[in-house]
Amino acid sequence: MIRRAAFLRFAAAALAGALLAAPAAHAENATLRIGFQKYGTLTVLKAKGDLEKRLATLGVDVKWTEFPAGPQLLEGLNVGSIDFGTVGEAPPIFAQAAGADLVYVANQPPAPSAEAIVVPKASTIRSVADLKGKKVALNKGSNVHYLLVKALEKAGVAYADIQVVYLPPADARAAFESGRVDAWVIWDPFLAAAEKQLGARVLADGKGLVSNHQFYLASRAYADKNPKIIAAIIEELGKLDVWSANNGAAVAELLSPQIGLNLEITRLAADRFSYGIRPINLTVAGEQQKIADAFFQLKLIPKSIKVADALPAGIK
Numbered sequence: 002m003i004r005r006a007a008f009l010r011f012a013a014a015a016l017a018g019a020l021l022a023a024p025a026a027h028a029e030n031a032t033l034r035i036g037f038q039k040y041g042t043l044t045v046l047k048a049k050g051d052l053e054k055r056l057a058t059l060g061v062d063v064k065w066t067e068f069p070a071g072p073q074l075l076e077g078l079n080v081g082s083i084d085f086g087t088v089g090e091a092p093p094i095f096a097q098a099a100g101a102d103l104v105y106v107a108n109q110p111p112a113p114s115a116e117a118i119v120v121p122k123a124s125t126i127r128s129v130a131d132l133k134g135k136k137v138a139l140n141k142g143s144n145v146h147y148l149l150v151k152a153l154e155k156a157g158v159a160y161a162d163i164q165v166v167y168l169p170p171a172d173a174r175a176a177f178e179s180g181r182v183d184a185w186v187i188w189d190p191f192l193a194a195a196e197k198q199l200g201a202r203v204l205a206d207g208k209g210l211v212s213n214h215q216f217y218l219a220s221r222a223y224a225d226k227n228p229k230i231i232a233a234i235i236e237e238l239g240k241l242d243v244w245s246a247n248n249g250a251a252v253a254e255l256l257s258p259q260i261g262l263n264l265e266i267t268r269l270a271a272d273r274f275s276y277g278i279r280p281i282n283l284t285v286a287g288e289q290q291k292i293a294d295a296f297f298q299l300k301l302i303p304k305s306i307k308v309a310d311a312l313p314a315g316i317k
Contacts, residue, residue: 032062033230036074036086039067039260040189041215042109042241042274043087048255052237061230069169072096072142075218078103084223085234089116089144089188090214094293097311098302102221105281105289105311107235109215109242112275113207116145116188118152119177122200126183129156129205132163135183138176141167142301144213145186147292150299151210160299177201188213190260190270197266212288215275224313235278242276286312 033056037043046052053063068074071088072095078086079101096103118137120126126135129152139145153160166173166182170191177185178199187195195201207213217238224231245252253268260267289308296302 031060032064033085033227033234034064034066034083036066036068036077036083038070038074038087039191040115040270041087042238042245042276042278043217044259045245045252045255046238046241048259049241051241052234055233055237056230059230059233069171070140070143072140073169075101075103078218078220081220084227085217085219085231087215087217090212090216090289090292091142091144091146091296093216093218093311094289094296094306094308095142095302097306097308098293098296098304103218103311104221104224104313105286105308106217106219106224106231106313107238107278107280108217108285110275110277110279111212111214112273113209113211113213115192115207115270115273115275116148116186116211116213117192117206118149118184118186118204119192119195119201120184120204121177121180122202124183124202126204129153130158132156132184132204133158134162134164136164136166136181137184137186138166138168138173138182139186140169140173143188145188146301147295148205148207148211148213149186150295152205155210189273190256190262190266193266193270193273194262197269214285214288216281217278221311235280238278242278245274246276281312281316283316286316 037047047065056063066083068077071092074086074088075092075096077083079096093103126132137149139149150160168176170187173185176182184204219231249272252271253264256271257264257267286308293306293308297305
């Protein structure tokens with residue numbers, strides 16, 4: 002968690018830069034279109050309504066669109082149906098490889114325990130090495146894709162030696178419950194729900210394997226034209242982080258109706274969030290580049306990419 006003073010300095014600097022770059026007049030009849038998922042601090046921000054109040058002073062409305070996972074959200078960003086959203090580590094890499102003109106805006110600190118490889122409670126699979134030859138479900142191009150790659154690498158199992166079944170979360174859960182797949186690689190709150198409702202057993206989570214950052218991204222065209230709005234979003238998310246880090250029960254109460262899960266499950270997922278939004282930097286971008294290189298080597302993306310091409314100007 003970043004300290005309040007550090008956040009305020011960051012937010013003030015971002016806002017000052019935006020004020021210099023943006024037109025003086027307020028936007029007229031403008032709408033910010035945000036893509037969100039059933040996880041993360043952006044969903045809490047939606048529940049609280051603070052962003053709408055903030056942007057109303059700029060003459061900007063907010064429209065929220067829910068997506069089942071990061072790849073689908075960034076497809077929406079790429080085709081112009083949303084302007085801003087939040088995803089995990091892998092989706093921006095797949096999107097960039099597909100030609101999306103996006104830009105990293107900021108990220109949350111690592112949250113490695115918020116994603117995991119799970120197996121049914123009665124499964125005979127006891128280690129990642131036991132996944133060899135087994136069917137493993139995941140959402141292609143999602144943040145858990147890299148977790149699977151790194152977990153297999155650590156266990157000495159080749160990626161080609163498992164049967165990957167690409168399914169979105171709802172379909173993957175159905176396949177997991179029915180026994181049509183042997184394991185499931187999934188993130189919160191779907192992970193928390195599988196643990197609490199199905200008794201799913203965690204084979205490995207991200208600790209010691211991946212960072213599992215939550216990224217905020219925008220279409221480059223929108224970010225270039227609306228720096229003042231982007232700065233306002235970052236500042237509101239920073240305020241939310243400060244509040245959320247000290248109000249876990251209240252976060253769960255806000256999230257529960259938003260994601261359709263009971264308080265016990267929601268609290269488990271929310272407690273694995275990471276708080277402390279920070280501007281994207283070269284260190285985090287370097288971690289993203291390692292993921293991109295690994296995916297290219299495995300032929301999961303069609304071409305090599307440079308994450309630096311999707312960074313804002315002047316990042317150090």
